[in-house]
Amino acid sequence: MSVASESAANAGVPVVRPGGGGGARYELDEEALRRVLLRPGVQELPAVVVSVAGAYRGGKSFILDFFLRYLTAPPCSQQSGGWLGKEDEQLKGFHWRGGGERDTTGIHLWPEPIVTTTSNGEKVAVLLMDTQGTFDSDSTIGQNSTIFALSTLISSVQIYNLSGNIKEDDLQHLQLFTAYGKLACEGDEKAFQTLLFLVRDWASEYEHAYGYCGGDSLLSKRLQSKPNQNPELREVRDHIRSCFDSIKCFLMPHPGLAVEKQNFTGCLRELREEFRSALLELVPSLFDSERLTPKLINGERVRVQDLFDYFRKYVDIYNSDEAPEATTIYKATADACLLAASRAASSAYAACMEPRINGPRSLSRRVLADAHAAARASAEKVYAQKKKLGSQTDVQDRLQELIKELQASLSHYELSNDANVRKTVSLARKAYDTTVSNVCGDHAQLCLHPDDLKELHDKAYEEALKVFDSAREVYEDEEDEQRTALVKSLEQQYDHLRAINEQNNRSAVLGARDQYVTRMQLLMDTGVSSHKLQAQNQVAKEDAINFFAKKRNHTSTNHSKDPYLENLMKEISSNFVEYEKANINNNQRNMQVAESAYINYINSERESQTCCLHPRTLDSLHKRAMDAALEAFMTNRERSEEDNFKMELIKESIIKDYLLHCYNKLEQRGLDLVSLNKFNNEESVKKALNLYCMKMDQYTRPAVMCKLLVPCTLARLPSYHENARTLAISDYRSRRRGADGYGDDAYLDDLNQRMGVACAKYRNPAYYCLFWLLGGNIG
Ligand SMILES: Nc1nc2c(ncn2[C@@H]2O[C@H](COP(=O)(O)OP(=O)(O)O)[C@@H](O)[C@H]2O)c(=O)[nH]1
Ligand SMILES: [Mg+2]
Secondary structure: OEOOOOOOOOOOEEEEEEOOOOOOOEEEOHHHHHHHHOOOOOOOOEEEEEEEEEEOOOOHHHHHHHHHHHHHOOHHHHHHOHHHOOOOOOOOOOOOOOOOOOOOOEEEEOOOOEEEEOOOOOEEEEEEEEEEEOOOOHHHHHHHHHHHHHHHHHOOEEEEEEEOOOOHHHHHHHHHHHHHHHHOOOOOOOOEEEEEEEEEOOOOOOOOOOHHHHHHHHHHHHOOOOOOOOHHHHHHHHHHHHHEEEEEEEEOOOOOHHHHOOOOOOOHHHOOHHHHHHHHHHHHHHHOOOOOOOOEEOOEEOEHHHHHHHHHHHHHHHHOOOOOOHHHHHHHHHHHHHHHHHHHHHHHHHHHHHHHHOOOOEEOHHHHHHHHHHHHHHHHHHHHHOOOOOOHHHHHHHHHHHHHHHHHHHHHHHHHHHHHHHHHHHHHHHHHHHHHHHHOOOHHHOOOOHHHHHHHHHHHHHHHHHHHHHOEEOOOOOOOHHHHHHHHHHHHHHHHHHHHHHHHHHHHHHHHHHHHHHHHHOOOOOOOOHHHHHHHHHHHHHHHHHHHHHHOOOOOOOOOOOHHHHHHHHHHHHHHHHHHHHHHHHHHHHHHHHHHHHHHHHHHHOOOOOOEEOHHHHHHHHHHHHHHHHHHHHHHHHOOOOOHHHHHHHHHHHHHHHHHHHHHHHHHHHHHHHHHHHHHHHHHHHHHHHHHHHHHHHHHHHHHHOHHHHHHHHHHHHHHHHHHHHHHHHHHHHHEEOOOOOOOOHHHHHHHHHHHHHHHHHHOHHHHHHHHHOOOOOO
């Protein structure tokens, strides 16, 4: 083993730098590269290229210098471990004390390839590569991707120097670098050879031991891809595995507190024992003659001088317009990564919203707004927690996009919620209608007492709101406009039902009144007794009430006041007043008929106004005329009645009621006849008495004329009296009508008595003397 003569340099040679001159993206320092690679005696040898890549101040140069110590140590000390150096020997080689300053990012090569021999005696040249990048902005990530990709393409062992642990973003960066590296590869074979995760300052030795042993177990845990794993994470792992032939991991302990001191020289005594042991395990694993890994491209060993061409080729590719800007790739990856984060956030949002929207209850405006706010907050949290590539601007922009998408989702959920509200409202309205239908299936037939309708509405309203409230989520202090609208529509429905109810109640009243009228009309062809009319009124009224009650829906309860029933009663009362008037008219007509019959009868029996009758004859005539009148009165009634027995009763009642009056009238007329008859009889008595007196005067005239004849006249006076009396009685009788077979006749007695009195005058001589005294003849 030998070290090239120009080993005086104590720093790596920068061969590739980002942002080179002449518009190229990357600058290849061909001169420097030639100086390293095209050395006689070395350029022909197969190359073993070990690269250490990672973030700034990660201890890369420091560890590279131990690689140098090993490679430059004599074989015996390589085997004994003496290669680690003396306890106080300062560590030299790649410049490792960065302090506050930062080395330019890019690829640095150790100026002299180190020639060594493999176990089968073949000479190979080992090239040490220091690749440093920063990951603090889009552009540097873009550039670093290229630098890292280049170093991975060129090296046979890529050591990914990480601090503390293999973190998720370390894997994501690696995915990006390797994806970019793959761009420059041809064929389907694995693009890269060996990857070694070198985890510095490993602190969880109890969990995973230092060295390869713990490294392997940590690695298998980190690179494990599980079926139920987030697809995004699984993809990163699958990709990394697909890129490398071999992947290993080594856990380095912390070197010790001395590294933090300003005067730290890197000499052995300043390093922890664990760190030293780890070096003794790590470094030979890379450079031991048994384990050297020559660089292969397409299965062919690559010579040192070939690397020059590869460097040029790869840099050209990344500088050409065909290759996408690393930034673009990075951006694409970052975008995909941001998209994945935003998808996860959207899913979180949906996971919060779906159960609320698809739940059994529709949400009020405020509840929905709050649900959205909460879901959005959890989405934003998920987004924030996701590992993301990309600049702060990209992260923020994607977040704004996400918020817009969530807002759009909200509109979608609002529509669903609206549909739910409509369903809720329709269920509530149905509950209202069903409650009403329980009382009256066909709402058009609704006929209830207004109080019952109000009660029914209240119950239906309560049912409807119960249904609505149970399917609605709303804050206690919130005014729910959907509920307000429902309440309004239920009130309108009530108004509608009230109108139907009013109409039906009115037509029930009309129907009932017609029922009453029909029944009452039966009595209106003829006059009936008031009692009968009252009885009929009662029956017709009950009929009407029953009719009205039947029209009412069966749950109608009894109320002390029923406006419609009251209306019906009023109608019936006013109708009854009319019927009473009509009945009086009918009866009066009947009475007139009866009266006419009476008069006709009397007139047919009596010859003239002046005829006088014996009072008993008159009485009997009156009774017969009365019968004729009654007959006429009753005949009229009988025509309209059907039941004989009932007819009899009616007759009775008629006599009792109207004929009492009628009788009186007829009696009055009878009485008039009596006084007329009395007058006629008295006149007849007077006329007969006059005739008697006239006759007696004739008989007594001679005695008046001559005193001498007085005694003779007085002697004949009884016979004169008898003759005159017979004449007078005959005259009296000639004026009488009808049968005269009555033994007693007061008028005749009166006539006889008055003729007796008159006769006494003629018996008195003074009667004659008076004439004489007066000196003359009376005749
Ligand atoms: N904590 C810690 N520090 C280290 C380790 N190795 C080296 N250092 C210190 O880290 C600093 C940077 O080292 P350097 O090799 O220049 O880092 P580079 O920028 O990655 O090349 C130096 O001061 C080293 O002493 C290590 O394994 N752990
Ligand atoms: Mg360094």
